[in-house]
Amino acid sequence: MGDTASFDQFVHDHQQALVRYAVLLSGSRADAEDLVQEVLVRIYQRWGELDSPTGTPYAYVRRAVTNEYLSWRRRWSTRHIRSVADLPEGEHLDRPLDERDERLWRLLRELPRQQRAAVVLRYYEDLTDAEIAEVLNCRLPTVRSHVSRGLAALRSAIGMPERAWRGRE
Missing domain, CATH: 1.10.1740 (Rna Polymerase Sigma Factor; Chain: A)
Structure with missing residues (x-):
């Protein structure tokens, strides 16, 4: 290098x-x-x-x-x-958060490590499934599973009333 x-x-x-x-x-x-x-x-x-x-x-x-x-x-x-x-x-984070950002941030922190890494690599680093598989040293179906389950957990939690997700902290 x-x-x-x-x-x-x-x-x-x-x-x-x-x-x-x-x-x-x-x-x-x-x-x-x-x-x-x-x-x-x-x-x-x-x-x-x-x-x-x-x-x-x-x-x-x-x-x-x-x-x-x-x-x-x-x-x-x-x-x-x-x-x-x-x-x-x-x-x-470096910038102020609005209430929705803070809620999403808290929910992201609750994901299991592998799911969180896969979601961040996909949506923050904008990597393909193959690139994520290489970074996480796993197979493509595993990447898809991590991303899918992570997003499902986030969507499910976001759909919950405010008082329900606050109780999970």
């Missing part, structure tokens, strides 16, 4: 997009920044020797962020206990 200068340029060009993507996965800007930083540190150590199977460094790093999120969340949940009172309101 290149030398240190190309790594610096890559980080300059793509770090914010990677963090935004990781925010959608992790639900927290702070966690997203940590996740991307962990991936970038590991990749920097081997940057000159990497050969991306997809041909683009961004796709390779996005897949690394996704894989790190999927494994990191398992490790994180066993190492960290956060009180609900300790969670700041709206820490997860």
Whole structure:
């Protein structure tokens, strides 16, 4: 992929997009920044020797962020206990949310990790089923299932009265 200068340029060009993507996965800007930083540190150590199977460094790093999120969340949940009172309101996005955005954000955070990753890859990263399958390291029918079930859960929850979904928090 290149030398240190190309790594610096890559980080300059793509770090914010990677963090935004990781925010959608992790639900927290702070966690997203940590996740991307962990991936970038590991990749920097081997940057000159990497050969991306997809041909683009961004796709390779996005897949690394996704894989790190999927494994990191398992490790994180066993190492960290956060009180609900300790969670700041709206820490997860850079812009103010309207009520519908906040509700959708909360519902997205409730999806299982694989479904959430598949939905974010489809609708935020605009990837095809084949590209999502490569990122998640699974088969096409599995991708379709994750996206379908994730969307069904979101649609079902959105159709619920406000008081019903608030009780699930």
